[in-house]
Amino acid sequence: MQKTKFSSYCLNGIADGCKYCIKGEKLVLFITGKCPVKCWYCSLSKKRKDIDKIWANERECKNVKDVISEVKESNATSAGITGGDPLLFFERTIRFAKALKKEFKNFHMHIYLPTLFVTKEKLQKLSKYVDEVRFHPLFLSRNLSEKDKNFDIEKIKLALLFWKKQNIGIEMPCFPERKKEIWEFIKKLKNYIGFVNLNEFEISETNYDIITKNYKLNKDGYTIADSKKAGLWIIRQAEKEKLKLKIHLCTAETKNWHQYKNRLKLHKIYKYGYRTPDGTVRYFAIYAKNVDKTAKELKKFKEIYVDKNKNRIILDEKIVPGILKLKKYKIARVEEYPTFDKDETQFEFIN
Secondary structure (H helix, E strand, O other), rough: EEEOOOOOOOOOOOOHHHHHHOOEEEEEEEEEOOOOOOOOOOOOOOOOOOOOOOEEEOEEEOHHHHHHHHHHHHHOOEEEOOOOOOOOOOOHHHHHHHHHHHHEEEEOOEEEEOOOOOOOOHHHHOOOOOOOEEEEEEOOOOOHHHHHHHHHHHHHHHHHHOHHHEEEEEEEOOOOOHHHHHHHHHHHHOOOOOOOEOOOOEEOOHHHHHHHHHHOOOOOOEOOOOHHHHHHHHHHHHHHHOOOEEEEEEEEHHHHHHHHHHHHHHOOOOOEEEEEOOEEEEEEEEEEEHHHHHHHHHOOOOOOEEHHHHEEEEEEEHHHHHHHHHHHOOEEEEEOOOOOOEEEEEEOOOO
């Protein structure tokens, strides 16, 4: 077992899709929030869960064009298709995957699939555009008999008809009390998959009540106690039995302090912005009802950028003292995410 430089743990390396993800190069293509499986631990946000909307990262998308714009703005080299259940709106999933493969060269794509609607025919169509498939088994969301667990296994085995073994995997959260059950499931699948992704279990706004009722939290307040320990235990079992599978324990720290931060750092930013070490961006800006009029008034200051989306004039820091001397404009120092929603983390007027 090896601890990676991005705070995760692995055995025999990590899947190709994870390599893009860690570097921040994976666009998250959320194809729908609808899913009939209704996993009790589902962590989707309220604005996405059970709602049929398409998102590319933080951008709500109406069409393929919107998704392509987000790929370009986020400098993504790859995408992970997720949901909800992408198979529930299968033609939509195929249409978007096909468009991305056509638009971008060497564009890697993986997909997350609950096993419920998996069929041989659907996997065959997906394999034309998707490089890597990751299955989420049903047995974790309900108490199934051993016979019923074979449903998951038979569905996952179908992938071998269309993908090489190293491009087939399973991905699931680490429930401390079910670590032995998860380990037994992995062993049953070892001849049919190339990798296993184990995720440290986290709390969210939609699973808060059931999680706080049944689990203890770590001191950070959002990860479940002993979830990481359970993942490490599974990796050790695999190591003892010399499984050749790639097993990756993706921690909350990996996602929040490496993957997400790296994605922010790759995202395009407006001119005259300063990118912080955390991936957020700082701007000096004048907010105005009529930005075109204000821009004309400031025409002698050449280092300005008009951001009509937020009705503001972004200023090069070096011209701020000169504009302050005019005593006519309120200048704000703003720190925000470079994502489509441009959520602000700090806002203050400097005069």
